[in-house]
Amino acid sequence: MGRITRRLALGIAGVAGFGVVAYGGTLVACRFVPRKHPSFFALLDAVPDDETARRVGKAMVASGHAPSDLRDLATLLSERPHIRAALVTDCPATRKRLVQTQCRADFAEGRMVSVEGWLLSQTEADLCAAAWLAGGRTG
């Protein structure tokens, strides 16, 4: 095993420091870089592509708890603060976290809807409805 020389230690520290500075600087710089906003449909990544979500979406529209027009529904959703934030982020993980935060805020503020007995946040139910409408009302 080789000896750690002073030169090697300085080199490692320099590379690590450069990495930190580069990463931090990039984050700061990115704030000023105009970017293409992800479409509303990127939000629907948060909705599982399964039968349950489709049933919830269909029930929401059928009961009138959600608008049957996708644009109206998108407008409605974008009025919620964490969803508005989610709409301007590219990162899928951050988007999902913001959607979850909005759902928790819905519960805390009493914006809930009951679908087939399940007590859901208005946002998650609306997203299911949006996914169902965007999927051509199938399922």
Added chain:
Amino acid sequence: MIFDLNSFDSDQSITGGICITGAGPAGITLALELAGRGIDVILLESGGKGFEAETQSLYDGEVAGDLNTDVSSSRLREFGGTSQHWTGLCAPLQPIDFEKRPGVPHSGWPITRADLDPYYARAQPYLQLGPFDYDFQSWKDALPGPGLPLDPALVIDAVYQQSPPTRFYETYWTTIKTNPRIRCYIHANLIDIALDGEAVAHCDFSTLDGRKLTVEATNYVVACGGIENARILLNCNRQRAQGIGNEHGLVGRYYMDHLNCEAGAILFADNNINLTLYDGFVEADGTALQVGLKLPSETMRREGLLNNTAFLVPAYENKNFSNDFRNHGWVSFSNIVKAFAHGEVPDRFAENICNATEDADAVAIGIYRHVVRSFASTGRALAAGLRQDAEQSPNPDSRVFPNEETDPFGWRRITLDWQIAPSDLDSLRRTHELIGAAVGAAGLGRVHIGITDPPDLGIVYTGYHHMGTTRMSEDPHKGVVDRNCRVHSVKNLYMAGSSVFTTAGTANPTLTIVALAARLADHLADTGTARTGAAKRS
């Protein structure tokens, strides 16, 4: 001393300080408390030392209204009363339960929780419980698992204590027998309360084969259970045609039970959620506790909701940890095993054997699962059902009343017309919605609401808690007894037990029954009207 009226060869007449009819938790507590204050007591019990079918059948009656209940098999007519088969879960009523609540018609006791607090503390040892402390914060450091991380402004943890459960016969028979202030008579059935103007002059008792006992005392207490207390007053109609204390037609009305149901469930988002704290009984500092979820009182007030504690019933990945095999057969089998383990012959042995034999499949599954549980792991908690004894709103149309059938003493049997209002379940649904909101806000998962809109009343079963039939109110037009449990229209007649409950709360009633008995003892002792007396034979 304990006397068996069946062994007497002639009719008897005795006098004493306080005459207590009924040797269940209320009657026995009252007798011991009074004796402790130096007051002579005559305690009379219809049954004997154990189950006797002929005596038990005096409880037989009819069920009208909601059919998911019964009038006789849930209660035991013997020394110790229904404590001989109760499950032992205890909690005090909450301060809100005593309040007049705008959302709960006919609510409002004439006493407060603070009035009962010292008596709750005295009641705890009678039921072999821990300290009088039901505050989750006091216990949480001694508990074996964490509480769910719910916002306490939305949902709180409710603490219940578990009695062994205390069997009043096994625990207090010798104590009563050796107490020089107490004369107890078994096989003594109350057959008449004789009035002299506005006061009881004497009470008459009889065995099933006709041996009579007349008791003359200063004060009289009826402590025979939530249904039988009303039946006694209604049948004692020789001098008052509507029955004693029934001048305003209130005796038997406002019958309440707890709405026993498992409705709704929590589906958890985290596969590794720790539900140790909520899975049945846990031990903390030597006291057995059970923890459930409930709404803060302020929320109940704001929303006009009835009280409820939801206990979680975890569904584990490993099916062997499910208790879905528990039925009458399993309970009987369990009773037999416990009795033999204590070196005793089980009570109602033949009945228990038959139950266990007929449900042999459930018993076999139960034995297998108990063996497997000793070395298998639970697996993750998939969900948790919500089980509760929810409060129902007092309702004058929910009642017991005499029917045309008579018992061997010529007393009319009872019809139970238990009425559950849809609004009672609407309240429970809203409670579950608010629990669901807290669970969702904490990111713990989602709640499935098990109560439909409009509600299906068929999901509700009796909690075997009979309450309210001689309810407490300062206004004789609204209640049968006053704040001291005295029948408004009779100077020296008192009612003890859950029949005096104005509202039911959600707590199991026995602790409050015992606390009220201790309070009544203080009242009777402090009024100074009790006097000692000697027995005389006619």
